[in-house]
Amino acid sequence: MNLKIYKDIKVIAFDADDTLWANETYFRDAEQEFATILSKYQSKIKIDNELFNKEIENLKLYGYGVKGFVLSMLESALEISNYQINQEDIGKILNIGKAMLDKPIKLLDDIELVLQSLQTNYKVILATKGDLLDQERKLEKSGLLKYFHHVEVMSDKKAINYLKLIACLDIKPNELLMIGNSLKSDVLPLIEIGAEAIHIPFHTTWIHEEISELEKSLIDYKTVLNIKEVLTLF
Amino acid sequence: MNLKIYKDIKVIAFDADDTLWANETYFRDAEQEFATILSKYQSKIKIDNELFNKEIENLKLYGYGVKGFVLSMLESALEISNYQINQEDIGKILNIGKAMLDKPIKLLDDIELVLQSLQTNYKVILATKGDLLDQERKLEKSGLLKYFHHVEVMSDKKAINYLKLIACLDIKPNELLMIGNSLKSDVLPLIEIGAEAIHIPFHTTWIHEEISELEKSLIDYKTVLNIKEVLTLF
Numbered sequence: 001m002n003l004k005i006y007k008d009i010k011v012i013a014f015d016a017d018d019t020l021w022a023n024e025t026y027f028r029d030a031e032q033e034f035a036t037i038l039s040k041y042q043s044k045i046k047i048d049n050e051l052f053n054k055e056i057e058n059l060k061l062y063g064y065g066v067k068g069f070v071l072s073m074l075e076s077a078l079e080i081s082n083y084q085i086n087q088e089d090i091g092k093i094l095n096i097g098k099a100m101l102d103k104p105i106k107l108l109d110d111i112e113l114v115l116q117s118l119q120t121n122y123k124v125i126l127a128t129k130g131d132l133l134d135q136e137r138k139l140e141k142s143g144l145l146k147y148f149h150h151v152e153v154m155s156d157k158k159a160i161n162y163l164k165l166i167a168c169l170d171i172k173p174n175e176l177l178m179i180g181n182s183l184k185s186d187v188l189p190l191i192e193i194g195a196e197a198i199h200i201p202f203h204t205t206w207i208h209e210e211i212s213e214l215e216k217s218l219i220d221y222k223t224v225l226n227i228k229e230v231l232t233l234f
Numbered sequence: 235m236n237l238k239i240y241k242d243i244k245v246i247a248f249d250a251d252d253t254l255w256a257n258e259t260y261f262r263d264a265e266q267e268f269a270t271i272l273s274k275y276q277s278k279i280k281i282d283n284e285l286f287n288k289e290i291e292n293l294k295l296y297g298y299g300v301k302g303f304v305l306s307m308l309e310s311a312l313e314i315s316n317y318q319i320n321q322e323d324i325g326k327i328l329n330i331g332k333a334m335l336d337k338p339i340k341l342l343d344d345i346e347l348v349l350q351s352l353q354t355n356y357k358v359i360l361a362t363k364g365d366l367l368d369q370e371r372k373l374e375k376s377g378l379l380k381y382f383h384h385v386e387v388m389s390d391k392k393a394i395n396y397l398k399l400i401a402c403l404d405i406k407p408n409e410l411l412m413i414g415n416s417l418k419s420d421v422l423p424l425i426e427i428g429a430e431a432i433h434i435p436f437h438t439t440w441i442h443e444e445i446s447e448l449e450k451s452l453i454d455y456k457t458v459l460n461i462k463e464v465l466t467l468f
Binding site: 061062063067068070071074075078081083084085087088090091094097098101102131132133134136150153154155156168 | 295296297301302304305308309312315317318319321322324325328331332335336365366367368370384387388389390402
C-alpha cells in the first residue's frame, strides 16, 4: 500500500536541525541563560516573550540562524533593562552566541542507518534553512556529508523556495519527498506544491514553526514517531 | 586572439559585491561611524586595526557578511572601551548593522548591458560569498535576477568551493570563466583549478581580499578597467 503512495518518488530530502541532529534544545538553553542575565529586570515569561517578538520583528532583516538570534538578544536586552544592562552582561550574551556556533553535533537515533538504506534506491539530499556557514559546519561535523547527493541551504522554506529546488533538481513536484520535524517548513509547503512529506516530530518546537489545528486538518501527510519507521514505508 | 583564449568557455560566473553593485563603501562608512562612537577611547587608526583583527579572529565562526561584522564591532567596542562603552552606543552599533542590511542597491555602470549581451551565448551565473538572505535580498533589489541561470551563494571562495560549483554545473574547469573584483576570491582560486578569470578592480578593497605582489606575478589573468571592456574579449 505504502509502496504505491511513494511510487513516483525520485528524490528524498531531509531537513537537518531537529531531524538529523538536536538543535532547538540549544536555543532553549540559550534563552534560559539570557533570562538569567536579565532576571533582575523582568520575569522569565516576560523576557521570553519580548525576545520572541524581537526575533519575529527582525526575521525579515536577519533571517534564521544563530547570528540573527544573538543580535535580537542584544537589542532585547537593551530594551528589557531600559538601557541599564551592564557591559559585562553584553559580553556574556555575545559569548552565548559563540558557544552555540561551537556546539558539538548530537545525531538523533538511527539517522545513519536510515540514510544509508535510502541512498541505495533514491537520490538523498539535505534541504535546510538558516545560516549558510553554520549549516555547512554542522554537516561537516556530523559526518553525514557522504550520504547526500546535494546540499541546499535555503534562506526560507516556503513553497516558492521548494519550487526553485525542484527546478534545480530537474524533477517534478510529485517526485520529491521531504522528511522533517517542522509542519510549517517541512510539510505544509510541500503538500501545497504537490510533493510528498513525512513529519517526524521533535520533542521541542520553536513556536514560530507551529501551525494551527485547522491547517493540520487540511493537509494530507504521514507522521512517524521515529526515523527508523520511515524504512517501513518503502 | 581573445576569441581563442575563451573558446572553451560555457559558463560565465559573476561576483556580486563590488562587481555588480557597490558594497565595500558601505563597510567603510560603517567603520567610520564605529570609530566616531569610540573616538573618546582610541584613535581612528587603532580602532580600525582592532576591529579588523577581531573580524579575522571571528571569521571562522561567523563567516562573511553584515551580521558577523556587527557582532565583531560589538565585541571590539567592549574591548576598546575597556567595558566602558555606554548602552546607547551599543544600540547605535546595532543600528549601523540594520541600516547596512537595508541599504539601496547601486548598480555599477553598464552592468545590465553586459549581462544582457553575454547571456545570449553563455550560461551566465552569479557566484557570491556572504550571508545567504542578504545576498538574495540584494539580488532581488538589483533587478538583475532575470539575467542569471543559476545563483550560488558560497560560504567561502576557495578552490574547493569552486570545484564543488563546477561539479554542480556539470562542466570542466576550463569551461568556466569568473569575473570579479577580488584577486583573492575571484581570480587566484580559479587559476589554481584551471579555470579562467577576469579581474575588474573596484576603487575600494577590503585588506583581507588583497594578495601579495608575488602571488600576482605568478598567475595569468586578464584585467579590465570597466565592465564594458569584457564584451571586447569575446
